[in-house]
Amino acid sequence: MLFNSYAFIAFFAAVLVLYFAVQRNYKWQNFVLLGASYWFYGQWDARFLGLLAASTIIDYFVGRRLHAEVEPGRRRGLLGISLAANLGILGFFKYFNFFAESATDLLGVLGLNADPTTLNIILPVGISFYTFQTLSYTFDIYRRKLEPVGSFTDFALFVAFFPQLVAGPIERASRLLPQIVRPRVVDIRQINAGVFLMLWGYFKKAVIADQMALLVQPVFASHTAYDGAELLIALLAFTVQIYCDFSGYSDIARGVAKILGFDLMINFKLPYFALNPSDFWLRWHVSLSTWLRDYLYIPLGGNRGGTLKTQRNLAITMLLGGLWHGAAWNFIIWGAWHGTLLALYRRFDPNPVHDRPIIGNPARALGQMGLMFVLTVFGWLLFRVETLDQIPYFMLNMAGGLGETGADMIHRFAFFSWPLLPIQIWQYRTRNLLAPTTLPAVPRLLLYAAIFAGIVIFGVRESMEFIYFQF
């Protein structure tokens, strides 16, 4: 079930009615949310509910044992069970065919013929998200930073909470579980913020991202039919599309959660305003980048072992971060690109200061922002290509003339993406992602009406899946 579908609106309305009907008892509310979450997930493919349940059961019991166990070897064994189960499921469903095909190709290069053993595997939606989320629980208990949750229902809700189940934010057990295990106070301010987040999220998804997709898809589907500025516009359109698609989803998820009384972590903090690679990863897909930092980069040694080790750790983290996005070489190359940027940046600026206020030296800050944006856009080319030969084709042919098709693409690109700019500049200047909610009543209501009218009129009707569902 997609957020941008009528079915979801009806579903959410029904959940709200039931949820507030039992508001005197938060445990009943948790039952309602758990049932709704499993129903929500089952709408994609009910067969995969079993995987979700398996992940939940394993980590629930492993968590309890981990907490009770004192002997280090046994604790490591228990953690290993959780890792093997979760990463085993993820690896099989997401990466089996990729590694089987890659191994066959490698043997072919070495002159050895092998039949590729591939299986017709369907990727369960959201598996990368909930696997990482539930792993954070066992990791934190292993490190004695968290106590296991008593109620199985509460833990199952933590794993399956429907607003963020299929595309994040990847919540930490230490943040979300405390909100689940105690009564929620649904505050009017939260609902107000939630309404704005949902509205703006839907606008970013249905209007900007989906309209950009109409520019992007044909170009990447048959790239040789396009050249010059058309390629550049398609790439810029994808830069806007992926941001609006994913941050739109996160906003809707966070808005829905707020209305239910939960506070999910902010996943996007104006990433295209980043001044450097380090700053970018504090703003882009924050729930994943901080997960990778806390559960991979720091355990690998972080920046504690000197320059070379730091760079090795960055490279491993970013390569795996790239692979997390999908079982394809272009994602690994994209991860390597960002790993290289981070490593190089570290050499020049070992103590990065993020998000310097631009009042000091606006020209310098804008220059840094511009450079980082160009590097990011190049990264999106690596990310989006359907075949690797598209990379040199784009790079060699992007600088060229502007024909009739290109002019029309520019018109559509500008027409549908411009609302992003004033809103984001406003959010950047005020450092408040909810800046529009601070307007006085009349202009605020006019803005809401305009956003809503934009969704109704300019929203792409055919529901397009969110890009990050495939990850």
Add this chain to the structure above:
Amino acid sequence: MTAPLNGQLPTELIRKTNWRHLAGSILTLVATALLLVFGFAGLLSAEPELGNPTYNAFVTQWQRLKGPSARVETLILGDSSGRHGVDPKVIDEVLHTTSVNVCTIGSAGLINVAWQIEAYLARHPVPRRVLIVHVYDLWRREIELPLMSHVPLPWGYWNRMRVSPDLDDETTWDLFLERYVPVLSQNKIVVGIAMRPWDPPRWKIKFDQSGFSAIRNADPEIFRKDVRGQMWTATHLEFVIGHQSREAMTAIDELAGEHGFDVFLVNAPIAEVLMQDADFKAYYDNAQIEIDAMIAPLSNVHRILRDPMRFPAERMQNTDHVLGEAIADYTRAVGLAVAVFEQD
């Protein structure tokens, strides 16, 4: 990877508010929705030419079918190749009959033809014959939801018809929105107006009184693109007669048997350049064999112009729409084929 978050990154500052403000926000959204829904519906009824031209043409032909001018001996149905290719005046001359062209569009599929016949029989005397002009690559198609929503029959009509598609609740809801909320179903029009307010797009497909709609001008670019598309179809897709098309043909045959009229299934005109291509010709010939097998058990459906009439590029707008004098040539061939069949 990086230092912990510092205070410079944007965050969320939730302002104080009250129920009155929240209610104001929600009421604003509801009022905006109502304004858009009724405002656009009003705009479209005042200026129909702003609407989707395909929907307008589809509804125009349906209304013609329901009106008194459709009381004829020969009913011409089918897709746009018939709408632009079969001129009732020529049919009248050749067959000494009265006829009307109520062809619509390929995306409506054969189920729409079956519904048109059923709706016609409910309002008018039984015709002597029905011609169905159909392009070879449309047999796989089912009716598209937006077109189904625009059939000008009372809501739920599909359940009362002899042949009916399976609709789940979600599809029925989509159908409802398509039918009654034009701001959602025809938003491309509003987008067009908003993108070029100084020159809003207006379309009108012109018909004569008999329902015929001639294409005046050749467009070599459209023709070339269509040839490429048809070649792609022939080399990449297997010819398939869709389930809905089969059911529709069976229903049409039953109606013909019950009411006593003949149905002539006519191949659309086709571009010569396609038939000169060996791969395409093989694909097309195979399609004819499949169609023969499908209608073999249908005793009231007869095929004419099984070997299709071919035209050079300069006499066509695309690979199945004829232009200029080719219209009369094609229509005459259709009429003569019917006459020959009826004499036999």
